[in-house]
Amino acid sequence: MNIIEKNLPEIWPTILDNSNNGILLINDQGTILFYNVAAKLIFGRPVDVDLIGKNIAKIRPEAWPDLKNIIETGIPQFKKKITVSDVTIIANRCPVEKDGKIIGVLSVFQDISEYETMISELQGYQRLHRELEVIFESSYDGLYITDGNANTIRLNRAYEKITGLSKKDLIGRNMHTLVEEKVIDHSVTLEVLEKKKPITILQQIKGDKQLIVTGTPVFDENNEIFLVVTNVRDITKLNTLRGQLEDTKRINSRFYQTLQEYDGIEHALKEMVIKSQAMIQVVKKAIKVARAETSVLLLGESGVGKSMLAGIIHKMSPRKDDPFIKINCGVIPDSLMESELFGYEKGAFTGALQSGKAGLIEIAHGGTVFLDEIGELKLDMQVKLLEVIEEKTFTKVGSQHSTKVNVNIIAATSRNLKKMISEGSFREDLYYRLNVVPISIPSLRQRKEDILPLTLNILKKFNKQKKLKRRLAPETLDMLAGYDFPGNVRELVNIVERMVIMCEENQIGLADLPSEIMKKDGSIPKFTSHQGSLKKILAGIESQVIKETVSRCDSIAEASRELDLHPTTLWRKMTKHRIKN
Template sequence: MIARNLKPFSVKNIHSNITIGDMIKTFREETAKYAVVYENEKIKGIITQNELLDAYLCGRHLTESIKDIVNDHVCFVENSCPLDKIANILKETPTMHIIVGDKNKEAKGIITNEVVLACFYAEIKKRIYTFRKEKKKAENHGHEYIFDDKKLTITELIDHLDQINLWNKELDQAFENSPNAFVILDGKGNTVRVNKEFENITDIKKEEVTGKNVKEMEEKGAYNPSVGVLILKEKRKISIIQKLQNGKEALVTGIPIYDENGNIFRIIINSIDFKELNIINQYYAKQKERNVIQAKAEDVKIIYESESMKRIMQLTNELKNIDSTLLITGESGVGKGVIARYLHHNGIRKKERMIEINCGAIPESLLESELLGYEAGAFTGAKKGGKPGLIELANKGTLFLDEIGEMPMQLQVKLLQVIQERQINRVGGIKPIDIDVRIIAATNKDLQEMVKRGKFRLDLFYRLNVIPINLPSLRERHADIIPMVAFFLDKYNTKYSKNVKIGKSILNMMLSYDWPGNVRELENTVERLVVTNPSELIEKDTNKSNIFSFHLYDHYSTNSDFIEKITPLEEAKRGIEKKLIQMAYKKYKSSYKVAEILEISQATAYRKIKEYMDEEQTLT
């Protein structure tokens, strides 16, 4: 007998770029029990409903690719493969899934122990029937029935029965010792069998339920609603949350099994204690929301405990495997570049290059040639063989355009063309070059306001702002300050071989301060505290670095009226900010210098100087 004579489980052939959500939809719409996954025209593995359930329990999002949850414990055989070879494979590795197909390796079905067992069972029934028929015929003619070499021998029959007995024992042990509760019903809803875990979850003994109809058990209140009753009514697979008589809840899934006439022959019911399911979900939720996330390809760490950053990270994890253009906004120093690197190094393009371009750091005269590259002889001083641009170098990977608001208007037109056409033209070149990049842009400026003032193209803004991510400032997430201080303190203690600890007085000052330079300012502050203080424990009185001479000490001393009396928090914050801006501007007389000393963007400094200095002039 060969593989094509078996009745393998039907399959659906899919590509590995399909999402978990689409895979769930496919299983709902198709009759296939398994999906064979192809990648680069080669079989990668299979997906079953169990893999999808495991992915859900692990907190995987529906928009993620199925690549990482593919079961690669498979082997491929052609449909001309002998049955005994398949049986030997499964005997050595019972959990193996055998994909059967044609010479072109197009999958036609899945063979498991269950399929082979059914085949053996059918063949033995057929041979026993033939044996009895021919034996009776021989006896009727007064002859002794003798086996010939072409017919089933007693030895073969015993071997087959022994194999069936072994598989039966294996299945029986798997059924009884499963960590999930199992119930088997007949076609009328009568309970044929339950396992040990059923007793543990329901507190109902086997003898109390065996032989009883599920309708009767439902009416007694043993479990409600009964998934068996629902399946007999609706003739389909059903999953429900079921309440049990002992007060517990369970996630219950029932699957109808049909005979050759299309009638329900058995109903297999699988139950998981809802409490256990919640524990699993909580565990993976904590894993997903742990305070430090480290990228695989690079030392990218994101430290957070605040609810606002938890929401940002949840969104980021949903977007990391999507190629849509992103615009990350937020004040200077909030970590826009860190988020961009995290998206790349944990996304579908992580094996390719990420090119970072600071649009404000490259001279305007060189920006076009740096971005787009140039051909030989394009201008005086051009390299002999030309040079690929940074966008071209990012092909297949990620292009991170930092400080996008600083990009000159004439270059914005060319960037828009790149995004729309996915092609570039080198400076001095005539042949377009195809590119495939994911674009992430970042800015601390208000691009919509720049559009109104004619400083930024509206069409480019819409192209970049497909999915916006706005990072909150550190003053909006004070819950992150202490874990960040702990992280940076450990980092720089290790770097400088020191064992500095920050005392309560300094920590309180840090918590009270608004950090206009955000995470960058906080990190720089911690580094300076570690480097410049000889004492292991730094308190306000022992701090020798003079690090807070402008930022924090003056903040306390010059604004004592806000500290010594109870004032609404927002009013106090605004008063301190106003005082700092006025002091800095009176001293330096330049919005650029104010921005530098307060570690904020020049646009923010200009806006706040205008606001607060106008107020002062009005009062005087």
């Protein structure tokens, strides 16, 4: 008999205390008769606190109903899952009987919190594995995976479909063997393992099937390749991969340019308030040339919007985030022109700043210079401007050294530069440098369909600015639409502002129009009160406007576009007013 057998009654509690399972014995009243250390720890009680004689109903009140039921019914509980604080346990509870009477309950339980965590993690891994499996098999491209020794581990259905090779013929086989047997003509996996970097190749498999194959190495913590993932795409149906890629690039480029042009036109239409096809074509041309970053010459009468169009060209150019400097050559005195344009060094002349001064050309470096009224620039300044365009340099007043500058030039004029060249007041070489892309802006009288939207937009701005609620009577709009506006948009702005200020009522009527519009010959005839009702007067105005427009235009379609009428409607009105085509 060994020492344990001899002393078993005395060391039995010690044996039970070494058990990882909690053991608890209560009598039929719930009084704790025995417990081991594991039970106390699971209950969250300090080891040095004695629980003998305590009632389980007070220590673990949530457990007492089940224990009491066992005492009353004699039915044991097995694998009962219980949460005690943050601990999850599995308990087996059996009644203790003596002489046919239940005298207590023995409960043996185990902390399974770690197992629960492990199960949860395992389920997470299993779910992730299923998701990755679905993704792997759902890929449109073929996927082929080898280990770091070029042995095939797995491949997806797409790879089988693309190559005509099956998993049973490939899995477990080495890429060297597959190449030797000419199953494939070239292995990207072997190149990746040799060069230790991603590789893309064109590959031929079994006949004429052409594939683009990209192999990517996967490194372990020791920077050794342990996997090679290969992506396979069938390009057999393409004429050539290079051609398709180039076509795609060209399509993307054209699409991007079209979007830019569309956005630019939308922006310009809102900013300049354009409705006429003539001006829409002007804007399209301006946006197209903006991307080219070349010299532009804007032509047109004074007040047609050359400055605004120059601003749009700048905003649509690659230089849009750099300076946009406007220079009106007609307002700077000749004596100051050189120093204003090109700047000066300190002490260059009497009254010069001691620090010197940067010229407008230098300030515009990287951006755009808009030279309005370029025809007013004297010949000596034309020479210096030519240097900026051709050499991209200029010389400050009082300096012996040239300065580099990078600007794009937009020039504008209302004068006939070719005539000035013949008269010797404008340099021919500068003209051709500026006139790379000429854009002629039509006068307002040549695009009368823009008058109404322009007028309403200008009125809206002045109402907001002056906090008024002016509106234009229909007959007033008709009179404005028939006026030639020799001063173009600038004159229209002037007239609308004057009417807004001088009008006594919120509605601007015929009486508020300037006399030059009411008396203008050759536009809309002036009707006096004895000529009939307002309806008759307006009919006469309509007849005169249609007659003038039809006689000026080359076709009914052109006249209908200018009048913003459907051709059928124009024909009906011509018939009504007996106007011949």
